[in-house]
Amino acid sequence: MATATPIFYALPQQTVLDNGIRLIHFQLPDTFSVGVSIGIDVGSADEPGQWAGIAHFLEHLVFRGTEHFPTSVVIGQAVENFGGEYNAFTGKTYTQFICSMPLPYRSTALAIVADLAAHPLLRLEDIEEERPIVLREISLGEDNSWQRVIRALEQVVWPETTMARPIIGYERTLVQITAADVLAFWRAYYQPRNVVCTIAGDLSFDEAQALAVAVLGNWHGEAAELLEPSMTEELLPRRVRWEEMPDRQETVFAIGAPTPGWRDIDHGALAILGALLADGEGSLFARELVRRSGLLHQTGMLTWINRDKGALGFTGAVRPDVLLLAVRESLRLLTKITSAIPERDFVRARGYARGEVLRLWLRPIDVAVQLCHQALLGSEELGPNKELTAIEAVLPDHVAAMLQSYLAPEHLRLAVAGPNPDLASLESLL
Amino acid sequence: MNPMTTLDLPLHQEYQEVTAPNGARVLSVRCRGHLATIAVGVPVGMRHEVSPRSYGITTLLARALPLGTQRYRTSAEFAFALESFGGVFGQGNDQDSTQVFVSVPAEHLEEGILAALELIARPRFPRDAVAREKRRYRGQLLASWAIPATRASDLLDGLLWGNGPLGQRAVDLARSILHIQWDELVAFHRQAYGPRHAVCVISVPEGLERSLDLAVRSVANWSGGNVDVVLPLLRAEARVAVSRMPSDLVYLLLAVPTVPRGHPDADALNLLSVVLGGSTVSRLFREIREKRGLCYDISCRSMVAATTGALLIEAGVSPEGYEEALTAIGGELRRIGDDVEGAELERARTLLLSSLAMQSDRPETWAQRFCRDLLILQRPRPFREIAEALLRITIEELRVVAKRYLRMDELRVAATGMTVSRTRVERARMRLLDQ
Numbered sequence: 001m002a003t004a005t006p007i008f009y010a011l012p013q014q015t016v017l018d019n020g021i022r023l024i025h026f027q028l029p030d031t032f033s034v035g036v037s038i039g040i041d042v043g044s045a046d047e048p049g050q051w052a053g054i055a056h057f058l059e060h061l062v063f064r065g066t067e068h069f070p071t072s073v074v075i076g077q078a079v080e081n082f083g084g085e086y087n088a089f090t091g092k093t094y095t096q097f098i099c100s101m102p103l104p105y106r107s108t109a110l111a112i113v114a115d116l117a118a119h120p121l122l123r124l125e126d127i128e129e130e131r132p133i134v135l136r137e138i139s140l141g142e143d144n145s146w147q148r149v150i151r152a153l154e155q156v157v158w159p160e161t162t163m164a165r166p167i168i169g170y171e172r173t174l175v176q177i178t179a180a181d182v183l184a185f186w187r188a189y190y191q192p193r194n195v196v197c198t199i200a201g202d203l204s205f206d207e208a209q210a211l212a213v214a215v216l217g218n219w220h221g222e223a224a225e226l227l228e229p230s231m232t233e234e235l236l237p238r239r240v241r242w243e244e245m246p247d248r249q250e251t252v253f254a255i256g257a258p259t260p261g262w263r264d265i266d267h268g269a270l271a272i273l274g275a276l277l278a279d280g281e282g283s284l285f286a287r288e289l290v291r292r293s294g295l296l297h298q299t300g301m302l303t304w305i306n307r308d309k310g311a312l313g314f315t316g317a318v319r320p321d322v323l324l325l326a327v328r329e330s331l332r333l334l335t336k337i338t339s340a341i342p343e344r345d346f347v348r349a350r351g352y353a354r355g356e357v358l359r360l361w362l363r364p365i366d367v368a369v370q371l372c373h374q375a376l377l378g379s380e381e382l383g384p385n386k387e388l389t390a391i392e393a394v395l396p397d398h399v400a401a402m403l404q405s406y407l408a409p410e411h412l413r414l415a416v417a418g419p420n421p422d423l424a425s426l427e428s429l430l
Numbered sequence: 431m432n433p434m435t436t437l438d439l440p441l442h443q444e445y446q447e448v449t450a451p452n453g454a455r456v457l458s459v460r461c462r463g464h465l466a467t468i469a470v471g472v473p474v475g476m477r478h479e480v481s482p483r484s485y486g487i488t489t490l491l492a493r494a495l496p497l498g499t500q501r502y503r504t505s506a507e508f509a510f511a512l513e514s515f516g517g518v519f520g521q522g523n524d525q526d527s528t529q530v531f532v533s534v535p536a537e538h539l540e541e542g543i544l545a546a547l548e549l550i551a552r553p554r555f556p557r558d559a560v561a562r563e564k565r566r567y568r569g570q571l572l573a574s575w576a577i578p579a580t581r582a583s584d585l586l587d588g589l590l591w592g593n594g595p596l597g598q599r600a601v602d603l604a605r606s607i608l609h610i611q612w613d614e615l616v617a618f619h620r621q622a623y624g625p626r627h628a629v630c631v632i633s634v635p636e637g638l639e640r641s642l643d644l645a646v647r648s649v650a651n652w653s654g655g656n657v658d659v660v661l662p663l664l665r666a667e668a669r670v671a672v673s674r675m676p677s678d679l680v681y682l683l684l685a686v687p688t689v690p691r692g693h694p695d696a697d698a699l700n701l702l703s704v705v706l707g708g709s710t711v712s713r714l715f716r717e718i719r720e721k722r723g724l725c726y727d728i729s730c731r732s733m734v735a736a737t738t739g740a741l742l743i744e745a746g747v748s749p750e751g752y753e754e755a756l757t758a759i760g761g762e763l764r765r766i767g768d769d770v771e772g773a774e775l776e777r778a779r780t781l782l783l784s785s786l787a788m789q790s791d792r793p794e795t796w797a798q799r800f801c802r803d804l805l806i807l808q809r810p811r812p813f814r815e816i817a818e819a820l821l822r823i824t825i826e827e828l829r830v831v832a833k834r835y836l837r838m839d840e841l842r843v844a845a846t847g848m849t850v851s852r853t854r855v856e857r858a859r860m861r862l863l864d865q
Contacts, residue, residue: 076711083784250573282509355516
């Protein structure tokens with residue numbers, strides 16, 4: 001019988017600054033570092049089609065220089081001279097700029113990420129110098145079978161929508177994006193009203209608020225029209241998509257289905273469903289398809305819940321000659337667990353999901369990222385307590401209902417990356 | 431003055447150590463949070479694979495540990511037992527050691543310690559499960575050989591460590607593990623995995639003494655494993671390895687052999703690796719990515735093991751620009767011994783110390799670090815000692831160490847990609863030697 005972990009986290013505190021920036025704070029006692037994140041409510045799904053990849057390109061470009069840190073070297077030195085680490089990432093519906101630093105240098109950490117978002121220089125030479133680097137990143141993705149299968153699955157679960165577009169965009173669009181385009185995109189979206197700032201570490205809410213006001217208080221937005229997301233690429237609905245990688249000795253596949261967006265999902269049930277199916281060594285696919293039958297080299301869950309749309313699925317890596325059998329067996333097991341969830345499996349999955357929450361909400365930078373993620377996607381209640389409470393409230397029937405609803409056979413889609421598969425047979429399995 | 435000297439670095443670490451009657455060393459260290467981590471290791475790794483017929487056995491053995499134990503008969507039973515209360519586990523091996531780790535909510539410490547020791551001391555090696563795991567391992571080896579980036583890494587290992595166990599290519603290991611019989615695996619475990627040189631490190635938020643007690647009691651009935659194996663390090667003569675294969679980029683990996691862990695130059699080499707390629711203002715990042723636009727990412731790290739070490743540089747570069755990248759990287763390696771500056775040294779120091787301090791916010795950091803220290807150095811190397819060693823190094827010492835190890839005649843180059851040519855790589859390397 002699993003024992004419940006007591007809920008002992010502090011609650012996140014939040015406020016809205018005068019300029020519309022939403023500030024969220026989480027106190028983590030006895031930590032050395034502070035984690036800060038500036039999140040912008042824009043991602044690749046918001047792009048006009050002819051600018052596919054611009055959100056990610058902009059994320060790169062801000063690091064080339066800002067008003068107070070005019071070159072990439074100055075930015076890097078500003079962070080690294082105080083032992084900090086920084087990064088950024090672009091998603092389908094938001095972009096985050098993050099920095100982790102020893103706590104005494106928290107104002108430097110926030111000042112840097114704020115300047116990246118609020119005052120990038122976006123010079124012509126920055127665009128021309130950074131463009132080949134992003135093109136190299138595209139090439140890197142082409143060599144990676146996991147990235148290729150993710151790209152393929154996005155196209156089959158979200159066809160005919162901008163969600164299906166790869167976040168990095170396409171070479172054909174990236175080579176045409178101009179400095180004026182980038183500036184227009186930045187003006188449209190990088191406004192205080194679209195910004196969430198999170199600060200996590202061993203500091204009080206009052207300290208965090210004072211810091212945020214001092215650093216972000218003078219960021220005044222302009223009225224700018226949002227751009228209309230659009231598609232120029234043709235991504236017609238289909239059930240199976242194959243990324244050709246003829247020389248590989250392993251095929252990666254992903255089976256998934258569309259889901260509702262963030263606000264309409266039972267996140268507790270979702271966490272348990274993931275642990276039930278493919279997260280952890282005791283999950284159904286790990287023990288049956290990896291260990292017992294040896295069909296899969298590895299397996300895992302895909303849980304992509306975005307602002308308005310989501311997707312849920314699982315992955316497998318196999319020898320190319322057993323792909324058909326592996327997919328058939330995966331679907332058979334999915335059908336079996338959908339009809340009945342053994343109590344033992346449910347208890348294990350719930351414990352696993354709980355453990356994942358405990359592990360995630362530990363380091364200041366991870367906490368800052370996660371809070372920003374929750375806020376930008378539309379959570380009403382933030383923090384780990386909410387996640388733990390949601391997990392505790394789940395019954396096996398909730399998970400079963402989720403399986404029957406989201407992973408019903410008629411919703412399933414398949415993506416494959418590897419050597420030449422038997423596509424016709426794979427289609428017939430679905 | 432280095433910013434780290436004015437900060438309240440977590441230099442004071444509370445830990446306790448004891449040696450169990452059977453020789454196992456047990457250490458408990460305080461961490462923050464509400465999770466406990468248990469890391470158990472034995473000093474048996476790839477360099478203990480004595481004959482070519484047994485190449486791959488330590489990795490196969492490590493992978494077979496969780497397939498079932500005396501207490502948890504199958505991998506599923508083991509996983510269920512741990513994961514039901516939020517625990518996770520893993521295992522791995524390297525040149526020198528095999529380690530298992532278990533992470534549990536702190537209130538389940540005793541179960542976590544028992545589970546970790548079950549894995550390493552009392553595996554059952556169910557025949558069918560081991561056979562399947564062997565096939566899975568083989569499949570993954572063949573898959574990795576077909577990936578340009580991982581093949582380049584394999585080729586580099588061969589250039590560094592010769593044709594011995596450390597330099598085996600994945601495609602060769604995939605053949606050799608077929609010969610490993612179940613009896614051999616079990617016998618190897620019985621001979622080599624014993625408490626005499628084993629280490630158990632526990633990080634807990636509280637109750638250091640209790641943790642030690644629990645661990646000592648848990649290891650008490652672990653016996654066996656009295657084989658000490660010492661192998662000579664094989665030298666490799668070749669300096670270049672190239673493989674043409676379909677790829678969007680050319681994967682360029684460079685290395686020079688350096689020193690093992692605990693060597694007086696090891697810390698300086700760590701600093702050099704940061705100056706060269708450990709940050710966004712590092713020399714290689716600025717030159718190869720920012721200035722020349724030849725790659726998306728380039729990195730440098732210092733690898734130190736019990737008997738070996740290397741400075742490793744890795745980049746995925748444009749297919750047309752790999753010669754230029756190779757020449758530019760070599761140029762940076764040549765000149766750093768002459769012109770590395772004080773500001774670079776300070777920044778590298780700050781980054782290493784700060785990074786370690788920030789990693790201390792994770793409960794598993796010091797369990798894993800101390801476990802590795804005890805296995806290789808036979809003692810823990812605490813934060814204070816690391817900080818003092820890094821802060822002592824002068825710019826003059828850094829330049830001397832750079833010139834001592836970053837020599838073009840010792841430079842190994844491995845490259846994979848569609849456009850890569852052995853002749854051109856050799857030529858670029860020879861030009862570096864001639865300069």
